[in-house]
Amino acid sequence: MNADLAEPARQLVHAMATDPHGDFSPSVYETARLVALVPHLAGHANRVAFLLAEQAPDGGWGGPEGYGLLPTLSAVDALLAESGRTGAPAPAAAARRGLEALSTRWGPRLRAALPDTVAVEILVPALVSAVNARLGAVLPHPDGTSPELLDGLRRMVDRGAAPPDKILHSLEALGAAARRVPSARPGADGLGCSPAATAAWLGPGGSGPGLKYLEDLQARHRGPVPVAAPLALFERSWVLSAFAGAGVPVAVPDGVLDGLAAGIGPHGAAGGAGLPPDADDTATVLHALAAHGRAHPCDCLREYLAGDHFCTYPDERTPSVTTNAHVLQALRARGPSEVADGVAGWIAERQHPDGSWTDKWHASPYYATARCVIALAAGGYAETARARALRWLLDTQRPDGSWGRWSGTFEETAYAVQVLARAGERRADEAAARGCAFLLSWPDAGHPPLWHDKDLYTPGRIVRAEGIAALHLALARPRIGAVLARWCPGPAGRTA
Missing domain, CATH: 1.50.10.20 (Glycosyltransferase)
Structure with missing residues (x-):
């Protein structure tokens, strides 16, 4: 050699x-979920700064083509939440530009050829619903997503049933139903190998082993987090x-x-x-x-x-x-x-x-x-x-x-x-x-x-x-x- x-x-x-975690890039989608769900977590200001720095000139986030839709929705929802909590002008302005980008990139009906990424069929409608809850019904559910499937999963968990194992990695899609799900508890490695899923289970002000996992993980990137860890x-x-x-x-x-x-x-x-x-x-x-x-x-x-x-x-x-x-x-x-x-x-x-x-x-x-x-x-x-x-x-x-x-x-x-x-x-x-x-x-x-x-x-x-x-x-x-x-x-x- x-x-x-x-x-x-x-x-x-x-x-x-x-290295027990692995070397993986920080994620706009996952980091934005932490901004929205666990603002009490250490490194919050750095996560907000990361989202602002990662915004593209056209106002969106993420990769080309349909790859940008999910991270843009996630960042817009997080910055709307941040603006509502603090009244800070920069997150509000970035969220407005993000909303404009959604229409500019994908049109008023959000028509995009969605990539076959993990749980995209439920994560996109979950975020569309979250943004609409903050602003009123302004965004449609794009073709190729499954809001009905998402609703069914939420009802199932609300009735006390355990979510399927493969849903745990994307538990945040369940919204309020994900909070403290009895059948799944974060451990030293979080929940579902996912910062966002762990944050959704904890909720604002949550504590316990899941919080320690998030604290350690965000410290590796000084605020932002990867899409999965440890891997x-x-x-x-x-x-x-x-x-x-x-x-x-x-x-x-x-x-x-x-x-x-x-x-x-x-x-x-x-x-x-x-x-x-x-x-x-x-x-x-x-x-x-x-x-x-x-x-x-x-x-x-x-x-x-x-x-x-x-x-x-x-x-x-x-x-x-x-x-x-x-x-x-x-x-x-x-x-x-x-x-x-x-x-x-x-x-x-x-x-x-x-x-x-x-x-x-x-x-x-x-x-x-x-x-x-x-x-x-x-x-x-x-x-x-x-x-x-x-x-x-x-x-x-x-x-x-x-x-x-x-x-x-x-x-x-x-x-x-x-x-x-x-x-x-x-x-x-x-x-x-x-x-x-x-x-x-x-x-x-x-x-x-x-x-x-x-x-x-x-x-x-x-x-x-x-x-x-x-x-x-x-x-x-x-x-x-x-x-x-x-x-x-x-x-x-x-x-x-």
């Missing part, structure tokens, strides 16, 4: 091993899988591997404390353990088998191709099987005509395409599908050598380079070299959020690990290194 990559890889693993198992399994898949030789502390193994229960592994087990995290943990000589039985995946594919959770709305790609990798580590063959065929059938894949857990087709191609290639499956994906990657490279859905990014370029570096073709090597030049020129100043939870977020260490993996794969090929040396005659050339 190139010495210039060995040290960043070592440092990343060390930081990950000593150590998710972070560690993804990082180790990325390094193992690319052959990055980095020492992993036994305690990290022990923790991953201990995280696998009868129903598999959960990405973080308070989340239900799922096939995606389970498969990635199994793959990471197997790659580090800790093979674990895959029996716990059986309950997620849904015919010719695996569901991420029971009763999920839409299946995930990347979950199935991770399952395929875990199964292949145990040897060939009919189940693995069926999953490979299911993945190949969901390739888009242009050669890409898209998925419910990430905004970028480059993430989904890389996951699917790498999983299929590991088992020698679907050569035609892999060739089509390679053509799509070559055709969509940007003039600066990058790849990206909305703009060229480090993360998306890393995914493309990982696929191209494995292809062994001259044109792919040249494109990979140009991609490596872009990776090496990326300023170490953060990465745009592309991952799906309730809103978009960035798992910082995972993204950096994918970049290290991409460069390691590419620089192992002499032809890529030679081309890169021509592109980067300075320090990057020496790296090549």
Whole structure:
């Protein structure tokens, strides 16, 4: 391994091993829920300042297209609440601009193609109702949301029934019904792996273990909070899988591997404390353990088998191709099987005509395409599908050598380079070299959020690990290194 990559890889693993929460970007949606729900929590002024600083020039918040609707609604509701409490002019002015942005971006009927983010069908109507309660009935419920489902969940909880486990991560959608729900209590790790859900359970002035969780979490970012925490198992399994898949030789502390193994229960592994087990995290943990000589039985995946594919959770709305790609990798580590063959065929059938894949857990087709191609290639499956994906990657490279859905990014370029570096073709090597030049020129100043939870977020260490993996794969090929040396005659050339 190139010495210039060995040290960043070592440092990343060390930081990950000593951090029980994980490195995840602060969330506008989640932070705004804390502003609205628990103004007594330490760091409140910094959270308000964060919302004001994150407002876009057009008055909205969040990502492009429909990704901005939920965070904009959340921020508007929070700033209206803050203005009502304090009378401060800045939150009131920002809320007015946010309301104008809702109409400007999505029209008076809030018509938006909503992304398949977590619980979007109930979180959006919950916030529409909250804003309307503060201002009067000014906002409609957008198409694609389920206010009736939300009302039914609230009535169920009001009658004393326990909410479904998968709702706990988004408990704040239930509004007043979420306060002190008897069937769910925050612990040291909060409730539902969610700051907003924990805050909704506590309510204004609430105290107890949930408050300590929120206090500790907000202190990490000096006010704002991530969309979920703690997510150590998710972070560690993804990082180790990325390094193992690319052959990055980095020492992993036994305690990290022990923790991953201990995280696998009868129903598999959960990405973080308070989340239900799922096939995606389970498969990635199994793959990471197997790659580090800790093979674990895959029996716990059986309950997620849904015919010719695996569901991420029971009763999920839409299946995930990347979950199935991770399952395929875990199964292949145990040897060939009919189940693995069926999953490979299911993945190949969901390739888009242009050669890409898209998925419910990430905004970028480059993430989904890389996951699917790498999983299929590991088992020698679907050569035609892999060739089509390679053509799509070559055709969509940007003039600066990058790849990206909305703009060229480090993360998306890393995914493309990982696929191209494995292809062994001259044109792919040249494109990979140009991609490596872009990776090496990326300023170490953060990465745009592309991952799906309730809103978009960035798992910082995972993204950096994918970049290290991409460069390691590419620089192992002499032809890529030679081309890169021509592109980067300075320090990057020496790296090549």
